[in-house]
Amino acid sequence: MRIDKFAVNVGKAVAVGAIVIWSLFPIAFIIMSAFKPGQDIFAVPPKFFFTPTWQHYDKLWSDWGMFFNGLANSTVVTIGATVLAIATSTSAGYIYSRRSGRFLDASVLFLVIVRLIPPIVVTLPLFPIINAIGLNDTHVVLIVLYATFFVSLGTVLMRTFIDQIPQELDEAAQIDGASRMTTLRKIIVPLAAPGILAVAVFVVVFAWNEFLFAFIFTSTKAKTAPLVISEMIGSIDGVDWGVLFAASTIQLIPVLLFVILMNRYLVAGLTAGATKG
């Protein structure tokens, strides 16, 4: 019996080790390589001890100045899309939580289904329209597109979270003369904060990392960081891996920390988002 238990524990430890390496090795590899001097990047087996250097960051700064514009654009677009998605989904989620009826139920179902349409489908008709109205290569386009592809999930999530707030609270507020808008702002929003954070995790990660829409709808002024990095990958005169890793590290660290800090909300959001309709 004892040996069995020991064997089981060893098996588990090996499995856990494999999971950790699988999840973290690629990430750690990029971040470490961004600080490795010259040829050390290509050493096999990878070097874990080396004299850290900022040389790739200096080169990134001097050769790829537009990467930093890309970061600024990504920041604007991410904040804009998150605010828009949260504001619209919270107000819709509030109504879907408090009211019911055939029409409303049908419209939730509609939201759930629409969410499953592939984004590339809409690029086809939107491309000429966005060009025609002069919105090509602007932050607004990306903000609206990113928010829209998350308002369905956002609304369903907010409804689920607002369902847990006792309805007596809004009734009490309304007896005191609060309008529905005031109730939403003063009672619901503070209590539904976990839901808002769950929606925020989804939108922030998506908007910060998105490639397809940025690739199709931006060219110079509004180009986001992932797009600039993709240009480094496709660079004709060969990839400068050190610079590419430096840029990737700068793009990755903030969103990685964000996901780590918000892991509870991410888990709650993923579960509720997939199993509630």
Add this chain to the structure above:
Amino acid sequence: MRAIIKSIAPDVPFLAPVHILILSVIVIPSLYVAWLSLNASTFGQTPTFVGFSNYVRVLTDPAFLRGLGNTVLIVVFAVHLELAIGLGMALLFATGLPFRRLLLVVVLAPYAVSEVIAVAMWRFLFDPDVGPITVALASLGLPVLDWSFEPSHALAVIGLLTIWLHLPFTFVILYAARLAIPKDLYEAALIDGASTYAAFRRVTIPLLGPAIAVALLFRYIFAFRIFSEVWLMTQGGPARSTEVVAVYLYQEAFRFNAFGTAAATAWIMVVASLILAAGYVLLLRKQVVGHAH
């Protein structure tokens, strides 16, 4: 009708923003694509109605069929392998691990990584000349993945990448469902003399069934639209051999300006997604109907 309008009138200002976004960005453009798919058109030319001939052209185009084949290959292999790994991990976590919260965060980490950076990592790790994995495999005398020339190797690398990026999602869905199974059921099974395997067969699998189905459907839908990983890895090359449906659509629309066939491809994607979505909605109806007032 008037009664319905009157009863929802006060709700409209709250619901309108979400629905205006969805209608103007997703629904109306999608319907326009449907109309476009029945016409022949390109830049600066008035569309002319051609019925279903765009669909016929797409469905008989070897490039599309290869793209469809590649997509199905990725969906079938990557998604099921991912499910198996995710399920194994969920069950492992449920046996009780030390530092569980920390390990959970570790598993979630790839969720934060963009497709672009994931491709950069993979291209380096598997680089045919300097990639550490290539060099390591070669030094052990094992065959290396020559993904820049060999389409099947490229698809394998893309499949692996897709699993790496999406495993956190599959894992979380299955782990949450596993945690929701009451402990008493296992105790009861134990008292009845059930083996661990029997408990797994008779308790875990049936109760995880709905979660497995949900995770699978979501991953089918999302894997079917795969674009960035493939585009950034191979651009569909060499010679269009690693294209997937979404890359084919992009090429038709933005490289060849063939809007009719691009639109037909788009609607094929919409219909396939909606069929899978219908399965998802049926599942939700059956299991939860959880939104009680």
